[in-house]
Amino acid sequence: MNSPAHAQIEYRAVTKRFAPQRKGAEPVTAITDVTLSIANGEVVSLIGPSGCGKSTLLNMGAGLYAPSEGEVWVDGHRVERPNPQVAFMLQKDLLLPWRSIIENIELGLEIQGSDATGRRARSRALLDRCHLSGFADHYPHQLSGGMRQRAALARTLAVDPLVLLMDEPFSALDAQTKMVLQADLAKSLADEKKTALFITHDLVESVALSDRVLVMSRRPGRIIQEITIDLPDRDNPFGRRQHVRMAEFVRGLTALLDIGHQELNQ
Amino acid sequence: MSPPPLIDPATPKRTENRPIAADGQITQGVVIASASVLIAFLAAWEWLPGLLHIPEFILPPASRVWQEFLRAQHDEGLWLHTGITSIEVIVGFVLGSLLGLAIGCALGVSPKSELVLSPYLLALQIAPKVAFAPLFVMWLGFTVYPKILVAILIVFFPVMVNVLSAIRTVDPDLINLARTFSASRWQIFRMIEYPSTMSPLFSGLRIASTLAVIGVVVGELVGGNKGLGYLLTYGEGQGNTALVMVSIIMLTLIGIVAYGAVAMIERKVLHYLPRAQLKTS
Ligand SMILES: Nc1ncnc2c1ncn2[C@@H]1O[C@H](COP(=O)(O)OP(=O)(O)O)[C@@H](O)[C@H]1O
Ligand SMILES: [Mg+2]
Numbered sequence: 308m309n310s311p312a313h314a315q316i317e318y319r320a321v322t323k324r325f326a327p328q329r330k331g332a333e334p335v336t337a338i339t340d341v342t343l344s345i346a347n348g349e350v351v352s353l354i355g356p357s358g359c360g361k362s363t364l365l366n367m368g369a370g371l372y373a374p375s376e377g378e379v380w381v382d383g384h385r386v387e388r389p390n391p392q393v394a395f396m397l398q399k400d401l402l403l404p405w406r407s408i409i410e411n412i413e414l415g416l417e418i419q420g421s422d423a424t425g426r427r428a429r430s431r432a433l434l435d436r437c438h439l440s441g442f443a444d445h446y447p448h449q450l451s452g453g454m455r456q457r458a459a460l461a462r463t464l465a466v467d468p469l470v471l472l473m474d475e476p477f478s479a480l481d482a483q484t485k486m487v488l489q490a491d492l493a494k495s496l497a498d499e500k501k502t503a504l505f506i507t508h509d510l511v512e513s514v515a516l517s518d519r520v521l522v523m524s525r526r527p528g529r530i531i532q533e534i535t536i537d538l539p540d541r542d543n544p545f546g547r548r549q550h551v552r553m554a555e556f557v558r559g560l561t562a563l564l565d566i567g568h569q570e571l572n573q
Numbered sequence: 574m575s576p577p578p579l580i581d582p583a584t585p586k587r588t589e590n591r592p593i594a595a596d597g598q599i600t601q602g603v604v605i606a607s608a609s610v611l612i613a614f615l616a617a618w619e620w621l622p623g624l625l626h627i628p629e630f631i632l633p634p635a636s637r638v639w640q641e642f643l644r645a646q647h648d649e650g651l652w653l654h655t656g657i658t659s660i661e662v663i664v665g666f667v668l669g670s671l672l673g674l675a676i677g678c679a680l681g682v683s684p685k686s687e688l689v690l691s692p693y694l695l696a697l698q699i700a701p702k703v704a705f706a707p708l709f710v711m712w713l714g715f716t717v718y719p720k721i722l723v724a725i726l727i728v729f730f731p732v733m734v735n736v737l738s739a740i741r742t743v744d745p746d747l748i749n750l751a752r753t754f755s756a757s758r759w760q761i762f763r764m765i766e767y768p769s770t771m772s773p774l775f776s777g778l779r780i781a782s783t784l785a786v787i788g789v790v791v792g793e794l795v796g797g798n799k800g801l802g803y804l805l806t807y808g809e810g811q812g813n814t815a816l817v818m819v820s821i822i823m824l825t826l827i828g829i830v831a832y833g834a835v836a837m838i839e840r841k842v843l844h845y846l847p848r849a850q851l852k853t854s
Contacts, residue, residue: 369753370753394753394754399746401746401750405845414751418755448846448847
C-alpha cells in the first residue's frame with residue numbers, strides 16, 4: 308500500500324538544521340533522517356512532543372523551505388518551491404479580514420489565475436459543501452471560530468490539491484465544534500480521495516481520522532513508530548470513536564509518546 | 574452514548590446586536606448635556622469679559638466676534654482667504670499622504686532600502702517640519718507652493734511610518750499561505766501586504782489631516798498676502814483681536830471638516846472591520 312511507486316508524497320532521508328539565532332550558538336537540528344511515504348488517497352497523522360519538528364516537516368512538504376539533507380517528492384516531482392499540488396492549512400484560519408468569506412475561499416484560485424466565473428462557481432460549491440451557504444458575503448469577524456476554520460478548509464480544498472498538509476487545524480476549537488469539523492474533513496478527504504498529512508496533539512483525533520499514525524521522538528525529531536489503524540469508517544470519525552478498539556490504539560500511542568520522552572504537554 | 578448532532582453548535586456572532594457598554598452610549602441626555610456645555614461657554618464668553626472689566630482688545634465678547642465675522646466677509650475677503658487655505662490644506666494633505674503611502678510601501682517591501690535610508694528618515698522625522706517654512710518661502714516666494722510644501726512634509730511622516738510598520742507586522746503565516754498558492758512577490762504585495770496597511774493608514778491620515786492645517790498656517794504666517802494665516806497676522810497688526818479669533822475659528826473648522834472627511838472615507842473603506850474597531854462611529 309505504501310510502496311514508493313504509488314507514493315503521493317515522500318520524504319527521503321530528510322534532515323533540517325536551522326541556522327543559529329545568535330552568533331556562536333549551535334545550529335538547531337529540528338528533524339533528522341526522516342523517511343516516510345504516503346500513498347495516493349491515504350491519510351496519515353503525525354504526533355509527537357511539541358518542538359519535535361512536526362511543523363518543520365510540513366513546511367518542507369509545502370516547499371516553504373528546503374531540507375538541509377535529503378529530498379521531498381510530491382507526485383513524482385522533487386519539491387523545490389511551493390507548488391499547486393500541495394495545499395496547506397494551519398491552526399490559525401488566516402482568513403483575510405477585508406475579503407468576504409467567498410472571496411477568501413477564492414484566494415488560492417485567484418492567485419493561480421483561474422478566471423472569475425470559474426472560481427466563483429467552484430467556491431460556491433465548496434461553500435455549500437462546508438455548510439457555509441448563507442455566509443458567502445459575510446466578513447470573517449462575523450463568523451464563529453468553527454465557521455472560520457470551515458472557510459479555511461474550503462479555501463484549501465478550492466485549489467484541488469493532490470496533497471493536503473494540515474498543522475493542528477482543529478486544536479483551537481472547542482471539543483464539540485472540533486468533532487463536527489473532523490467529520491466534515493474525513494468525509495471530504497474520503498469523497499475526493501485526497502492524500503493528507505495531518506499533525507495533531509489529540510491522540511483520539513489521530514486515530515479517528517487516519518489510516519496510519521506516525522510517532523515522532525523529541526527533537527531532533529525522528530519517526531520512532533508507525534501504527535496502522537486497521538479500523539473501518541475512516542470517513543466517519545463518530546463511528547470510529549465508538550469502536551471497541553479505539554481505546555486500545557490510544558493506549559498504545561500514549562505509551563509510545565512516553566517512550567519518546569515524557570513531555571507531550573510541556 | 575449517541576453521536577452528537579451534525580450541526581455546528583457555534584452560531585455566527587452578530588455585531589449589530591452586540592450590547593453596547595452603557596458608558597459609551599450616545600443618549601438624548603448626553604446630547605442635551607453636550608449642548609448645554611456649548612451654551613454655557615458662549616454665555617460666559619459673551620458676558621464674563623464685561624463683568625470682569627476685561628477690555629475688548631484683549632478679549633472681545635462672542636457677539637463682537639460674530640459681527641467681525643460678518644464684516645470680514647465683504648471687507649476682508651474672508652471667504653477668499655478661507656478658500657485658499659482650504660485648497661492648500663487639501664493639496665498638501667493629498668500629496669503628502671500619497672507620498673507617505675508610496676514610500677511606506679516601497680520601504681516595506683524592501684527591508685534593505687529601509688536599512689539604508691532609516692537614519693536619514695529618522696533625522697528628518699525629528700526635525701521640526703514647520704521650521705522649514707521660511708526656507709520654502711525664500712525658495713518659492715509668496716505663493717501657495719511653500720505652504721503646500723510644509724503641509725506635504727508634515728503629513729508625510731505619520732502616514733509613511735504607519736504604512737511601513739503595517740507591512741512589517743503582517744503575519745508571516747499569511748505570507749506563507751500565499752506562497753503555498755505559488756503567489757508572486759507582486760501578488761503577495763497586492764493581495765496581502767497592501768490591504769493590511771489600510772487600517773493603520775487611516776489612523777495616520779486622521780493625524781495627518783490636522784497636521785496639514787498646522788503646516789499650511791505656519792507657511793502663511795511666514796509670508797504671503799493670502800490665506801487665513803495671513804489674515805491672522807494682518808488682524809494682529811491692526812490690533813483687531815476679533816479678526817484674529819475669527820481666523821482661528823475658521824482654521825479650526827477647516828481642520829474639523831478635513832478630519833471628518835477622513836473619518837467618513839475610513840468607514841467606507843474599512844467597512845469590513847467590526848464597528849467597535851473603528852475609533853469614531
Ligand atoms: N525558522 C526557524 N528558525 C530557527 N529555528 C526554528 C525555525 N522553525 C522551527 N525552529 C525550531 O525547530 C524546532 C522544531 O520546531 P517545529 O517544527 O515548529 O516543532 P513542532 O511543530 O513539532 O512543535 C523547534 O525547536 C524550533 O525552535
Ligand atoms: Mg507546530
